[in-house]
Amino acid sequence: MASRPRGTVAAGVSQSGPRGGTDGGTGLGPDVFSADCPSRLVVERIGDKWTLLVFMALRRRVLRFGELRDLVGVVTPKVLTQTLRSLERDGLVQRTVYAEVPPRVEYALTDLGRSLLGPIDAIRAWSEENGERIAASRAAASDRAGA
Numbered sequence: 001m002a003s004r005p006r007g008t009v010a011a012g013v014s015q016s017g018p019r020g021g022t023d024g025g026t027g028l029g030p031d032v033f034s035a036d037c038p039s040r041l042v043v044e045r046i047g048d049k050w051t052l053l054v055f056m057a058l059r060r061r062v063l064r065f066g067e068l069r070d071l072v073g074v075v076t077p078k079v080l081t082q083t084l085r086s087l088e089r090d091g092l093v094q095r096t097v098y099a100e101v102p103p104r105v106e107y108a109l110t111d112l113g114r115s116l117l118g119p120i121d122a123i124r125a126w127s128e129e130n131g132e133r134i135a136a137s138r139a140a141a142s143d144r145a146g147a
Contacts, residue, residue: 045090046116050075050083055113055120058093062108092116 057071087093092113098104
C-alpha cells in the first residue's frame with residue numbers, strides 16, 4: 001500500500017488528527033477525529049451503552065418510562081433517565097409530560113432521531129448476523145487466556 005502525505009484523505013478519513021476546528025485542519029469538512037467537531041458528539045452519543053437499545057425500542061411506538069425500561073432490560077432507572085435526558089438535549093428524543101395524577105411522561109423519537117434509524121438498523125442487522133461469531137471469538141480468547 002502506498003503511503004500518503006500526512007493530512008491527505010483515504011476513504012474519507014482525515015489522517016491529520018485533531019487540529020482544532022470542525023474539520024481537523026484539513027479544510028474538507030467535519031472530522032469525527034477532531035475533539036471539537038460536532039460530528040464527534042454524535043458518534044459518542046451513538047456509542048453510548050444504552051442509546052441503540054433505546055432507539056430500537058422507541059422506533060416501534062411512543063413509550064412510557066416503565067415500558068421503555070422493560071424493553072431495554074437490565075439498565076437502572078438512573079442510567080436510563082440520564083440516557084433519555086442526553087437524547088432529549090441532543091434533539092433526538094422528545095419527552096412529553098401530561099398534567100395528570102399521577103403524572104404521565106411519554107418518550108418518542110423526533111424527526112431527527114428517526115433519521116438515524118437507517119444506520120441503527122444496519123448495526124442491528126450486522127450484530128444479529130455476526131453475534132454468534134463474536135461470542136465464539138470471545139470464548140476462544142478467554143480459553144487462551146485461561147490456558
